[in-house]
Amino acid sequence: ExxxxxxxxxxxxxxxxxxxxxxxxxxxxxxxxxxxxxxxxxxxxxxxxxxxxxxxxxxxxxxxxxxxxxxxxxxxxxxxxxxxxxxxxxxxxxxxxxxxxxxxxxxxxxxxxxxxxxxxxxxxxxxxxxxxxxxxxxxxxxxxxxxxxxxxxxxxxxxxxxxxxxxxxxxxxxxxxxxxxxxxxxxxxxxxxxxxxxxxxxxxxxxxxxxxxxxxxxxxxxxxxxxxxxxxxxxxxxxxxxxxxxxxxxxxxxxxGKPSPRTEIVYNVDPMAGAVREGEWKLLWSATLPQKIELFDLSQDKSEATNLADKYPDKVKVLQARITELAAQMKPPLLLMEAVRLTYFTPLVTPSPEEMFAAGD
Structure with a gap:
């Protein structure tokens, strides 16, 4: 960059x-x-x-x-x-x-x-x-x-x-x-x-x-x-x-004093969660289990106290699609990739040099 x-x-x-x-x-x-x-x-x-x-x-x-x-x-x-x-x-x-x-x-x-x-x-x-x-x-x-x-x-x-x-x-x-x-x-x-x-x-x-x-x-x-x-x-x-x-x-x-040319805010998108704002609508989507979806109208609720996700499912669908679109463009975070490597590819018991040699590693 x-x-x-x-x-x-x-x-x-x-x-x-x-x-x-x-x-x-x-x-x-x-x-x-x-x-x-x-x-x-x-x-x-x-x-x-x-x-x-x-x-x-x-x-x-x-x-x-x-x-x-x-x-x-x-x-x-x-x-x-x-x-x-x-x-x-x-x-x-x-x-x-x-x-x-x-x-x-x-x-x-x-x-x-x-x-x-x-x-x-x-x-x-x-x-x-x-x-x-x-x-x-x-x-x-x-x-x-x-x-x-x-x-x-x-x-x-x-x-x-x-x-x-x-x-x-x-x-x-x-x-x-x-x-x-x-x-x-x-x-x-x-x-x-x-x-x-x-x-x-x-x-x-x-x-x-x-x-x-x-x-x-x-x-x-x-x-x-x-x-x-x-x-x-x-x-x-x-x-x-x-x-x-x-x-x-x-x-x-x-x-x-002209109107802001910006209509969208991308708060964050990662493999675990995402949040975007379009106009006054803001969606927070936690993909980790148990999954959580929250929709807020910031023009009426700046404290984000009332979740409107059930009331406006079409708005949720649109903003979820936007998060998914953004997620498809990103590279996987290095920290997450390292965590996956340690979880799935690191042996619980470190083999001896002889064992490693025999395994062809």
Missing amino acids: TLLPQILRDAGYQTAMSGKWHLGHAKTDYWPKQRGFDSFYGATVGEIDHFKHASHGIADWYRNNKPIKEPGFDNTLFGQEAVRVINAHDQKKPLFLYLAFTAPHTPFQAPKEYLDRYKNIADENRRAYAAMISVIDDEIGNVVAALEKKGIRDNTLIVYMSDNGGVVNSMFAGDSKVGGKLPADNGPYREGKGTLYEGGTRSVAFMNWPGKIKPGVFNGLMHVVDMLPTLVGLAGAKPGKDKPLDGVDMWPAISE
């Missing part, structure tokens, strides 16, 4: 990343420097100790492709790096800066001065969660101030988004052991991270560009895959030579 930073760099942009990568760490070919970023500072895996910069005791902290050691709270350091990139930026080139905070991902940790701001919150997890959010607030403020000082604030589009809803089930809390109540609250939306319900998949996002985007709310359908064609289009670049994109350019809808 050709990634957004690769396309923008080919279009003349300086590209920089600070924060969490989590898109391949076992092979350096898949690290940020090899995937379109001129510079990279941060961690490659999905969860690290925010102070030790390590996962399972193994250090995960890099500048470009080289491991480094330094003290500090990771999210503060990510913000500081973003400011450094802005301050050093040569304005002869446009800049694409990707800042990926790890807060408020587990483990729930924050610097003491931030924890002290929330002494009134009795619950320990909730206090740390609030403190972590405040770190993000302050670092984003520092980034905006750096843009203003550099004189490029009015020529900069800022995009803020989350990758999923808050975690409300300890099964999806990550590698860290979390005691007590989980602190996230997804409001009226059902469940949270790790599920295909709205609490897990619907997340807040905003765009800010003075003079280019009017203050207001955009409620049209938009999927994260729409970010690439939207930003590439704004940069005057071309998407590249990849296979056809699933994303669509949302800029006319965002900047001019």
Whole structure:
């Protein structure tokens, strides 16, 4: 695949990343420097100790492709790096800066001065969660101030988004052991991270560009895959030579208030389950036994409390057919294939070399 930073760099942009990568760490070919970023500072895996910069005791902290050691709270350091990139930026080139905070991902940790701001919150997890959010607030403020000082604030589009809803089930809390109540609250939306319900998949996002985007709310359908064609289009670049994109350019809808061109959301399709949305209708289909089919009208039921599958069997049939169509296009997940191999082809007793030789293996 050709990634957004690769396309923008080919279009003349300086590209920089600070924060969490989590898109391949076992092979350096898949690290940020090899995937379109001129510079990279941060961690490659999905969860690290925010102070030790390590996962399972193994250090995960890099500048470009080289491991480094330094003290500090990771999210503060990510913000500081973003400011450094802005301050050093040569304005002869446009800049694409990707800042990926790890807060408020587990483990729930924050610097003491931030924890002290929330002494009134009795619950320990909730206090740390609030403190972590405040770190993000302050670092984003520092980034905006750096843009203003550099004189490029009015020529900069800022995009803020989350990758999923808050975690409300300890099964999806990550590698860290979390005691007590989980602190996230997804409001009226059902469940949270790790599920295909709205609490897990619907997340807040905003765009800010003075003079280019009017203050207001955009409620049209938009999927994260729409970010690439939207930003590439704004940069005057071309998407590249990849296979056809699933994303669509949302800029006319965002900047001019036009209707969203998107009518479908594909939440996920894998051998175990699938979920799609067409307009206001959403189908969740769990194929594992016992099979479960749920149909919701999100215009009337944003909390996904009333299953309408029995009432609208024709709608179920249409959306199931769409999931089946999508499933036919996908490659089997490597994790599932490995599980099948281990289940059906791994002997329960390891044979001796002599036995293996005799068997012709």
